[in-house]
Amino acid sequence: MSVLLEATGVAVEYHRQGAAPLRAVDHADLTLARGEILGLVGESGCGKSTLGRAVVGLQRTAAGEIRFDGRPVAPLGLRRRPAGMRGLQMVFQDPYASLNPRRLVGDQVGDGYLLGGTTKAEARRRAGELLERVGLPADAVRRYPHEFSGGQRQRIAIARTLAAEPSCIIADEPISALDASAQASVANLLVELVRELDMGMVFISHDLSVVRQIADRTAVMYLGRVVEVGPTRQVWSEPAHPYTKALISAVPRADGGGVLPVELPGDVPDPSRPPGGCRFHPRCPVALPSCAENDPPLTILRDGRSAACVLAK
Amino acid sequence: MTVGTLLEVEDLTVWLATRNGPRKAVDGLSFRVDAGEVFGIAGESGSGKTMTAMALLGLLPHAARTGGRAVFEGRDLLAMRPRELRDVRGRSIAMVSQDPSTSLHPMLSIETQVTEHMRHHLGIGRSEARGRAVELLSTVRIPDPERALKAHPAQFSGGMRQRIAIAVALACEPRLLLADEPTTALDVTVQAGILRLLDRLRRERDLAVVVITHDLGVMSAVADRICVMYGGRTAEIGPRETVLTHPRHPYTRGLLDALPHPEGGAATLRPIPGSPPSLGGVPEGCPFHPRCAFAVDSCRAERPDPAPVGSGHRVACPPDPLGGTA
Numbered sequence: 001m002s003v004l005l006e007a008t009g010v011a012v013e014y015h016r017q018g019a020a021p022l023r024a025v026d027h028a029d030l031t032l033a034r035g036e037i038l039g040l041v042g043e044s045g046c047g048k049s050t051l052g053r054a055v056v057g058l059q060r061t062a063a064g065e066i067r068f069d070g071r072p073v074a075p076l077g078l079r080r081r082p083a084g085m086r087g088l089q090m091v092f093q094d095p096y097a098s099l100n101p102r103r104l105v106g107d108q109v110g111d112g113y114l115l116g117g118t119t120k121a122e123a124r125r126r127a128g129e130l131l132e133r134v135g136l137p138a139d140a141v142r143r144y145p146h147e148f149s150g151g152q153r154q155r156i157a158i159a160r161t162l163a164a165e166p167s168c169i170i171a172d173e174p175i176s177a178l179d180a181s182a183q184a185s186v187a188n189l190l191v192e193l194v195r196e197l198d199m200g201m202v203f204i205s206h207d208l209s210v211v212r213q214i215a216d217r218t219a220v221m222y223l224g225r226v227v228e229v230g231p232t233r234q235v236w237s238e239p240a241h242p243y244t245k246a247l248i249s250a251v252p253r254a255d256g257g258g259v260l261p262v263e264l265p266g267d268v269p270d271p272s273r274p275p276g277g278c279r280f281h282p283r284c285p286v287a288l289p290s291c292a293e294n295d296p297p298l299t300i301l302r303d304g305r306s307a308a309c310v311l312a313k
Numbered sequence: 314m315t316v317g318t319l320l321e322v323e324d325l326t327v328w329l330a331t332r333n334g335p336r337k338a339v340d341g342l343s344f345r346v347d348a349g350e351v352f353g354i355a356g357e358s359g360s361g362k363t364m365t366a367m368a369l370l371g372l373l374p375h376a377a378r379t380g381g382r383a384v385f386e387g388r389d390l391l392a393m394r395p396r397e398l399r400d401v402r403g404r405s406i407a408m409v410s411q412d413p414s415t416s417l418h419p420m421l422s423i424e425t426q427v428t429e430h431m432r433h434h435l436g437i438g439r440s441e442a443r444g445r446a447v448e449l450l451s452t453v454r455i456p457d458p459e460r461a462l463k464a465h466p467a468q469f470s471g472g473m474r475q476r477i478a479i480a481v482a483l484a485c486e487p488r489l490l491l492a493d494e495p496t497t498a499l500d501v502t503v504q505a506g507i508l509r510l511l512d513r514l515r516r517e518r519d520l521a522v523v524v525i526t527h528d529l530g531v532m533s534a535v536a537d538r539i540c541v542m543y544g545g546r547t548a549e550i551g552p553r554e555t556v557l558t559h560p561r562h563p564y565t566r567g568l569l570d571a572l573p574h575p576e577g578g579a580a581t582l583r584p585i586p587g588s589p590p591s592l593g594g595v596p597e598g599c600p601f602h603p604r605c606a607f608a609v610d611s612c613r614a615e616r617p618d619p620a621p622v623g624s625g626h627r628v629a630c631p632p633d634p635l636g637g638t639a
């Protein structure tokens with residue numbers, strides 16, 4: 001499979017007045033192939049959204065390199081993006097905030113075509129086709145976002161993204177703001193589109209069970225780093241990093257068994273003062289004395305799996 | 314009332330005022346909660362689960378009306394005067410809401426917020442209240458409780474704030490705790506800690522807990538009995554294991570099928586077609602019939618009431634299409 005998106009050693013810093021810069025992402029690596037869904041999971045504050053935004057160029061990086069389709073991704077500025085970057089698009093979490101409440105749905109979806117150089121009438125016609133493709137009635141073109149439910153709005157936002165004819169989508173918690181049954185259908189739609197259009201997708205989510213269901217590969221982040229990555233099935237059945245293991249055992253199962261999920265003690269440390277050595281060692285149930293000193297890099301294990309842990313085999 | 318029953322809700326109905334006149338948000342709900350039990354109310358947004366909790370606490374929006382009875386320790390909460398209800402609320406019945414960053418006051422110290430109820434309801438002095446606050450914070454596992462009392466909510470993480478909100482709720486040793494989506498805003502790792510805390514409190518303090526959530530995984534972890542709500546009505550009610558492993562209502566089945574499969578794999582998710590009804594848009598007959606794969610003619614005409622199908626298990630689905638598989 002050809003590499004579509006590649007991020008190496010990416011770091012993102014937030015500068016704050018009167019305080020040391022906060023490194024939200026620190027030496028994170030990601031690769032994504034065409035037709036592949038990569039799930040990016042982790043607790044809140046681990047840097048998964050920041051990494052997603054950096055990858056599309058919405059966030060300036062402090063270090064590292066991001067390449068899309070072989071070309072470097074430059075941070076979005078005031079000027080129009082180079083044409084080659086149109087294939088890299090983002091779907092946001094909240095479809096109540098990402099759509100303009102005062103513009104017709106058809107016009108908003110058609111924007112992508114207009115920027116691609118088509119006529120207004122043509123853009124509107126193709127917007128109608130896209131809306132039908134994402135499962136909305138054709139007359140949606142002439143309606144406003146408030147006339148739709150949350151799940152339908154997220155479909156509109158997805159159609160708007162598709163108008164740019166992307167080859168790679170970064171979806172940041174695209175189903176978290178939706179109702180349970182809408183979640184499943186929007187997730188299914190994204191999967192279908194990726195397969196049908198041979199795109200790549202980074203699916204950022206805190207919901208591990210959804211990622212488990214739809215992602216081909218899963219990357220787990222902790223405190224700004226990718227600590228484990230590999231084929232979803234293997235990552236779940238035999239997690240190599242103790243943090244991945246803790247995350248998985250914390251997910252409650254709806255099997256009626258009355259089993260309490262396992263607790264991971266402690267809080268995520270302050271990212272402006274990460275612990276020395278392995279960043280997970282203060283919470284790690286199997287930490288060795290040496291873990292307080294040595295910071296393990298993400299190391300390739302086998303079968304496309306990598307983990308950043310000295311105990312991983 | 315049977316021995317051990319703490320709360321008995323009978324035919325609870327809540328009308329909310331809308332532009333088009335009053336509309337039923339909760340429609341004839343009946344359930345009981347025993348002492349020391351965790352009772353779960355499950356459903357999607359708009360199913361009426363939060364309005365049920367609000368009705369019990371007398372915290373419904375202005376111009377809402379209620380019908381039915383909710384007998385708590387022998388007294389009907391719905392018939393109480395606001396003054397009487399104020400004595401119950403925060404003392405015998407306490408609430409934990411979804412978002413600890415809005416349920417705690419950002420400008421008041423933790424000490425003020427934890428001791429406020431004790432001083433009001435129990436009439437104890439500042440130093441005694443303070444001593445009990447330290448105990449409460451250590452019960453909910455806040456590290457260094459003495460120091461935490463002087464701090465403000467913003468100095469704590471989301472999970473720690475929810476623990477503090479639980480400490481506030483426990484201040485007057487309530488008999489019943491209403492927890493409305495207590496872990497929805499939290500990460501799974503933090504959620505696991507809060508669920509374990511609720512379970513421990515119920516065992517150590519004989520506290521009854523009503524957990525309201527859309528997350529059937531959370532239900533499965535903590536609830537003893539579950540009520541599945543749809544369109545303001547009970548779809549199915551029964552023991553946890555029965556409801557989650559042998560559901561008899563097509564809606565419960567649909568909710569379970571929509572969950573990602575526990576073994577993972579390439580299979581797609583199976584959503585329930587359509588979307589839940591809005592306030593005032595609940596269809597005639599069974600509220601679920603437009604989305605139900607098993608609907609027959611009678612489902613469109615008659616509104617079913619939950620009928621017993623097994624030990625403590627009641628289902629509002631007369632055709633009972635899942636009966637054979639149970």
